[in-house]
Every structure is written in C-alpha cells, then in structure tokens.
Amino acid sequence: xxxxxxxxxxxxxxxxxxxxxxxxxxxxxxxxxxxxxxxxxxxxxxxxxxxxxxxxxxxxxxxxxxxxxxxxxxxxxxxxxxxxxxxxxxxxxxxxxxxxxxxxxxxxxxxx
Amino acid sequence: xxxxxxxxxxxxxxxxxxxxxxxxxxxxxxxxxxxxxxxxxxxxxxxxxxxxxxxxxxxxxxxxxxxxxxxxxxxxxxxxxxxxxxxxxxxxxxxxxxxxxxxxxxxxx
Numbered sequence: 001x002x003x004x005x006x007x008x009x010x011x012x013x014x015x016x017x018x019x020x021x022x023x024x025x026x027x028x029x030x031x032x033x034x035x036x037x038x039x040x041x042x043x044x045x046x047x048x049x050x051x052x053x054x055x056x057x058x059x060x061x062x063x064x065x066x067x068x069x070x071x072x073x074x075x076x077x078x079x080x081x082x083x084x085x086x087x088x089x090x091x092x093x094x095x096x097x098x099x100x101x102x103x104x105x106x107x108x109x110x111x112x
Numbered sequence: 113x114x115x116x117x118x119x120x121x122x123x124x125x126x127x128x129x130x131x132x133x134x135x136x137x138x139x140x141x142x143x144x145x146x147x148x149x150x151x152x153x154x155x156x157x158x159x160x161x162x163x164x165x166x167x168x169x170x171x172x173x174x175x176x177x178x179x180x181x182x183x184x185x186x187x188x189x190x191x192x193x194x195x196x197x198x199x200x201x202x203x204x205x206x207x208x209x210x211x212x213x214x215x216x217x218x219x220x221x
Contacts, residue, residue, distance in 0.1 A: 033209075040214075040216075041213065041214075042199060042211040042212060042213045042214050043155065043199075043211050045208060045209075045210070048208060055206070055208075090154060090155070092155075094209070099143045099145050099160040099162070099203055100145070100157045100160065101155075101157065101209055103154035103155050103156070104154060105153070105154050106153075106154050
C-alpha cells in the first residue's frame with residue numbers, strides 16, 4: 001500500500017546533540033511537509049517543499065533544517081535540540097492543489 | 113493574520129449527534145478540511161469542502177459557508193471510537209494547510 005513512513009517512531013536525544021528524523025513516501029506526491037505537534041496542540045507547520053522548492057515558516061527556529069534529496073525522501077535536522085523541542089514530529093504529503101494531506105505515524109522526540 | 117477558531121472541547125452521548133464549528137480568517141481560501149486524530153496517532157483526513165453546502169460521507173458530514181467564513185463537522189450516531197480530537201484546516205494561496213487548534217470530543221456512554 002502506498003504510504004508515508006517515518007523513522008524512527010521514537011527518538012531520544014541529549015540536550016544539544018544533533019538529531020535527524022526521516023520521512024519517506026511511496027505516493028509520489030510533490031509536496032512534503034514537516035509539522036511539530038506538542039501535547040494537546042494543533043500541528044504547527046515548520047516548513048514544506050513544493051517539489052524541490054523549500055518554504056520555511058517565518059517563525060521556525062534556525063535550529064531546524066530540512067533536506068529533500070529526492071521526491072521520496074525528506075529529512076528534518078535539529079542541530080542543537082533543547083528541552084522545548086520535545087514533541088511529536090509529523091511528516092505529511094500532498095499533491096499540488098490537493099486538499100488532502102497524508103500523514104505519517106510521526107516520530108516522538110524526547111530530549112534528556 | 114491567519115486564524116481558525118473552533119471550540120476546545122465538546123461532550124456528547126453515545127448514539128447522539130454533535131456539531132463542531134470552525135470559523136476562519138486566512139489569506140486566500142481554497143477549501144476547508146477536517147481531520148481526526150486519536151491520542152498518540154497521526155491526523156487522518158475526514159472531509160473537504162471547496163464550495164458552499166453540505167458534503168456527506170457516511171456518519172460524518174461537513175458544511176461550508178464561504179460568505180460567513182464558517183464551517184462545521186457533523187457526526188451522527190456517535191460511537192465511543194469517535195472520541196478524538198478534530199481539526200479544521202484551510203488551504204491558503206501558498207499551498208499551505210493551516211490547522212485550527214482542535215476540538216477534543218468526549219463521548220459519554
């Protein structure tokens with residue numbers, strides 16, 4: 001089945017230690033999104049790719065970076081995680097001008 | 113600025129009908145979507161309205177009034193498994209999908 005896959009599902013990192021979260025998709029969607037979601041809050045868009053075009057949200061901290069080496073893969077790099085970065089990170093995909101986003105299962109990040 | 117307003121919590125009884133409202137103010141509007149999210153899970157798509165009126169999908173219906181910048185999700189014949197958070201979301205002119213803060217639906221037996 002076509003799907004959005006996130007690895008790992010759970011990630012523990014130390015304060016200040018760089019971490020990379022990955023997302024892959026078999027849907028061949030051209031738009032990919034990264035969201036941060038904290039407990040009982042809405043998903044907060046960090047950035048999205050429209051094909052290879054990177055679109056950063058104005059309030060996304062510089063600590064967060066992203067790479068999309070090809071259509072299928074997208075990575076979220078957190079250069080120096082702080083305690084406030086502990087959250088669920090959701091990857092999603094969609095087709096251009098499509099109303100529906102397909103979400104991966106998320107990676108729950110813990111910062112110790 | 114861009115904002116979507118929805119109630120933070122709603123409580124209903126199993127078997128009943130519940131309506132979750134959403135008002136929005138966004139730069140450009142290309143449709144209102146609804147997503148369901150169970151605790152610990154990822155959001156899943158429920159419905160979409162681009163034009164005014166009611167869209168029905170099984171027990172769930174969604175309504176849109178573009179002139180009022182308003183929509184709602186209607187859940188009928190509530191089941192315990194419907195206990196979840198429900199998010200309205202708008203696609204704006206930059207192709208971003210902006211989520212409301214979510215409505216936590218509690219269902220009583």
